[in-house]
Amino acid sequence: MTINEYALWTAIITPLDQDGLVDFVKLELLLKKQEEASNGVVILGSTGESLNLDLSERKKIVEFSTDLNLSIPLLVGVGGVNLGTTLEWVKYLEGQKVQGYLMVTPLYAKPNDIGQKNWFQALLDKASRPCMLYNVPGRTGTPISLKALIELQDHPNFWSVKEASGSIERFGEFVDSLPSKKVFSGDDALLPYFALRGATGLVSVAANVWPAQTHLYTKFCLTGRGSETLPLWEKASASLFTASNPIPAKALLHAKEWIETPFLRPPLTHEDFHELESIKEIDSQIDTWYKKNA
Numbered sequence: 001m002t003i004n005e006y007a008l009w010t011a012i013i014t015p016l017d018q019d020g021l022v023d024f025v026k027l028e029l030l031l032k033k034q035e036e037a038s039n040g041v042v043i044l045g046s047t048g049e050s051l052n053l054d055l056s057e058r059k060k061i062v063e064f065s066t067d068l069n070l071s072i073p074l075l076v077g078v079g080g081v082n083l084g085t086t087l088e089w090v091k092y093l094e095g096q097k098v099q100g101y102l103m104v105t106p107l108y109a110k111p112n113d114i115g116q117k118n119w120f121q122a123l124l125d126k127a128s129r130p131c132m133l134y135n136v137p138g139r140t141g142t143p144i145s146l147k148a149l150i151e152l153q154d155h156p157n158f159w160s161v162k163e164a165s166g167s168i169e170r171f172g173e174f175v176d177s178l179p180s181k182k183v184f185s186g187d188d189a190l191l192p193y194f195a196l197r198g199a200t201g202l203v204s205v206a207a208n209v210w211p212a213q214t215h216l217y218t219k220f221c222l223t224g225r226g227s228e229t230l231p232l233w234e235k236a237s238a239s240l241f242t243a244s245n246p247i248p249a250k251a252l253l254h255a256k257e258w259i260e261t262p263f264l265r266p267p268l269t270h271e272d273f274h275e276l277e278s279i280k281e282i283d284s285q286i287d288t289w290y291k292k293n294a
Contacts, residue, residue, distance in 0.1 A: 007222055011205055012048055012208060013250055026260055030259070037207070042077060043061060047245055049265050051079075051080075052266070062096050075099065075101060076093055078103045079104035099130070100159065102203075103124075103132065104136060107139075108141055110141050117148035124152065132161065133160070135165055135186070153181065159182065162184045164186025171199070182201075202218050208246070209283065210286050232289055250262045251270055
């Protein structure tokens with residue numbers, strides 16, 4: 001399939017071993033589970049703790065993942081606050097076998113319309129592959145500029161938007177204002193509502209722990225059956241955000257024995273998660289739902 005045919009993209013976690021180093025054995029296992037479910041994958045996004053990994057680690061993850069020659073496409077996270085450093089990252093990625101990029105609003109600085117347009121223009125010009133531009137004000141400190149995106153909408157490398165503001169009204173504004181672009185939900189729980197406003201698909205945290213199940217959930221939502229998934233999937237999605245992402249996801253992956261440890265890079269820690277038994281119960285409910293509906 002082409003990149004445009006993937007409705008579900010998993011923002012993959014970065015597994016760590018007992019020494020706190022990247023666990024490439026488990027990373028391969030996780031990527032192959034996504035391949036089995038026919039999900040596209042985003043590596044080195046915020047769920048992958050990209051900002052807490054050093055440059056050499058990020059490069060090794062990219063090279064390892066692409067060397068697996070998976071049948072699914074890989075997007076790579078692109079973001080930061082220093083334009084020169086971010087452009088160097090894109091330059092490096094241009095030499096790798098990845099299919100596209102997830103480009104987030106500049107962090108911390110809170111740029112306005114012109115600043116954001118200039119930032120994304122520079123990154124889009126440096127790239128030669130499809131770019132998904134990412135609105136996540138809860139992490140970046142400021143919403144993406146819709147005005148900037150409208151002005152950039154004819155750029156050949158601007159492919160899609162990931163909208164994770166949590167607002168159905170805001171999501172609709174992106175769909176209406178950018179008719180030539182695909183607009184993906186960045187909120188697992190809101191996909192049933194966003195699908196009614198023209199969502200193309202989902203960029204998911206939940207698919208880390210429920211790859212095939214989230215694939216079916218996405219299909220339900222995009223074919224008008226999203227109401228059938230509530231309130232179970234709302235509860236399941238909420239359970240993955242009872243602590244900072246990806247703390248709960250890693251805790252459940254460890255409980256499922258898909259990864260060796262629930263460890264994260266500082267300042268995040270698995271010790272901040274206290275809801276393991278409840279999330280394991282939800283995991284069981286999701287499995288039951290899947291077996292009934294698959």
